[in-house]
């Protein structure tokens with residue numbers, strides 16, 4: 141690794157292959173936060189309410205909770221419900237410590253099919269999930285490989301809420317670096333066996349670092365076509 145950040149003289153922690161930049165930990169954090177904010181804006185923003193539902197899952201969940209707190213930090217009386225649908229959920233004390241003081245957090249155990257009811261009962265209009273770039277792209281690729289492309293598009297539904305995927309454009313390597321940079325507790329869940337789609341994606345990325353971005357853009361374009369066809 142070249143030794144210096146392209147934006148300052150600090151040692152670089154990452155060569156961002158898809159952008160061709162070397163970044164130090166602080167500039168990587170700055171870059172990730174601005175991309176996360178941009179993704180949130182593009183997906184409909186955080187809304188005006190101070191009630192949110194967070195869905196655990198993936199190694200990036202801890203980072204999602206922390207960045208959510210950083211971005212919404214100054215909203216008074218913020219309340220967060222974390223849904224426990226049976227997967228790994230960090231301890232409540234760990235989650236509370238990740239968020240600014242004053243944010244009220246509760247973990248609610250529910251079966252996945254009741255998600256909609258909880259969102260309604262909580263009067264939230266934003267749900268946040270923690271899928272990383274690779275997880276998002278592998279889902280798209282998996283749908284194509286199994287001939288299930290129709291699962292990539294859904295008819296425009298007018299939910300009372302907006303589902304946000306703030307880490308959707310952040311690679312896992314960068315998520316791990318940011319978790320270390322902020323000294324956040326690491327994920328303790330067991331690593332799952334990667335899917336065939338994920339193995340294929342990882343193989344493609346070695347030669348073509350921007351492939352995961354192209355794959356999620358493809359799904360976005362399909363969805364846009366669908367939205368334009370239906371008034």
Ligand SMILES: [Zn+2]
Pocket residue numbers: 145146147148149150163164165166167
């Ligand atoms: Zn720097």
